[in-house]
Amino acid sequence: xxxxxxxxxxxxxxxxxxxxxxxxxxxxxxxxxxxxxxxxxxxxxxxxxxxxxxxxxxxxxxxxxxxxxxxxxxxxxxxxxxxxxxxxxxxxxxxxxxxxxxxxxxxxxxxxxxxxxxxxxxxxxxxxxxxxxxxxxxxxxxxxxxxxxxxxxxxxxxxxxxxxxxxxxxxxxx
Numbered sequence: 329x330x331x332x333x334x335x336x337x338x339x340x341x342x343x344x345x346x347x348x349x350x351x352x353x354x355x356x357x358x359x360x361x362x363x364x365x366x367x368x369x370x371x372x373x374x375x376x377x378x379x380x381x382x383x384x385x386x387x388x389x390x391x392x393x394x395x396x397x398x399x400x401x402x403x404x405x406x407x408x409x410x411x412x413x414x415x416x417x418x419x420x421x422x423x424x425x426x427x428x429x430x431x432x433x434x435x436x437x438x439x440x441x442x443x444x445x446x447x448x449x450x451x452x453x454x455x456x457x458x459x460x461x462x463x464x465x466x467x468x469x470x471x472x473x474x475x476x477x478x479x480x481x482x483x484x485x486x487x488x489x490x491x492x493x494x495x496x497x498x499x500x501x502x
Contacts, residue, residue, distance in 0.1 A: 336419070336420040337372055337376075337379055337417035337418065337419060337420065338417055338418055338419075338420050338423060338432065338434045339358060339376075339415050339416070339417045339434055340357060340358055340359055340364070340365050340368075340371075340416050340417060340418055340434075341355045341356055341357040341358055341359070341365055341395070341415070341416040342355065342356050342358070342413070342414070342415050342416060343355055343373070343411040343412055343413065343414045343415075343416065344356045344394065344412065345412060346405050346408035346409045346411075346412065347390070347396045347408070348405070349404065349405045350398070350403075350404065350405075351398060351399075351402040351403045351404050351405065351407055351408050352396050352397065352398050352402075352408060353396065353397055353399065353402065353408045353411050353412075354390070354394045354395070354396055355387075355394060355395040355396070355397055355416055356394055357394075357395060357416075358433065358434070360433075360457075362389055362392070362393075362394075362395065363389055363395070365387075365395060365416065365418075366384075366387055366388070366389075366395070368384070368418050368422065369383065369384055370382065370383055370384065370418075371384055371397075371399065371416045371417070371418065372416070372417045372418065372419070373399070373411065373414050373415070373416060373417075374414055374415065374417075375414065375415055376415070379417060382399040382400045382401060382402070383399070383400040384397055384398075384399060384400075385397075385398045385399065385400060386398045399411075431485060431487075433455045433462075435487055436452050436455065436464070436485070436492070437452050437453070437454060437455070438451060438452060438490070439451065439452050439485075439487075439490050439491060439492050440490060440491050440492070441464065441466045441468075441473075441475065441491075441492045441494060442491065442492075442493060442494070443493070443494050443495070443496050443497065443498065444483065444493060444494070444495055447498045448468065449466045449468050449473050449475070449494075449496075449498070450466045450467050450468020450469065450471070450473070451466065451467060451468065452464050452465070452466055452492065453465045453466065453467040453472075455477070456474070461476050461477060461478050462476075462477040463475065463476055463477060464476075464477055464492070473496075475494055475496055480495065481494050481495055481496055482494055483495050
């Protein structure tokens with residue numbers, strides 16, 4: 329079974345390795361809190377073209393850095409190793425609604441970034457959590473820019489137009 333466009337998925341993590349011999353997998357999460365993925369009883373495993381729903385039989389935080397999970401149908405280490413590299417997602421409509429001005433990281437990844445002068449910086453590749461604030465990692469024409477995700481810099485986020493406008497100069501942090 330796969331999920332179609334009518335039910336968009338939000339990528340929440342990635343299987344990074346097998347754990348033990350009984351079919352457990354290690355999952356790197358892309359969520360703000362390591363244990364946020366534990367709120368969902370079914371994970372969709374696969375890639376952006378095809379997802380397979382798998383019931384989470386058991387899961388917990390392991391070593392403070394990853395989750396380990398036992399998923400329906402993954403019965404041994406060989407099956408778990410075949411999952412390495414697969415993405416973990418949940419249906420978009422299962423996520424809580426965000427307050428005005430707050431965004432899921434997955435909504436920001438892939439958006440174009442330009443400054444107030446119209447200079448394009450590239451596309452948001454990922455985000456970093458620094459403790460003080462989140463940082464956009466923007467990749468464009470052979471370069472990478474780190475732009476703080478703070479009110480004084482982020483002037484507009486348009487999910488509809490897939491664009492972030494920033495008060496940031498092209499020569500900052502070259």
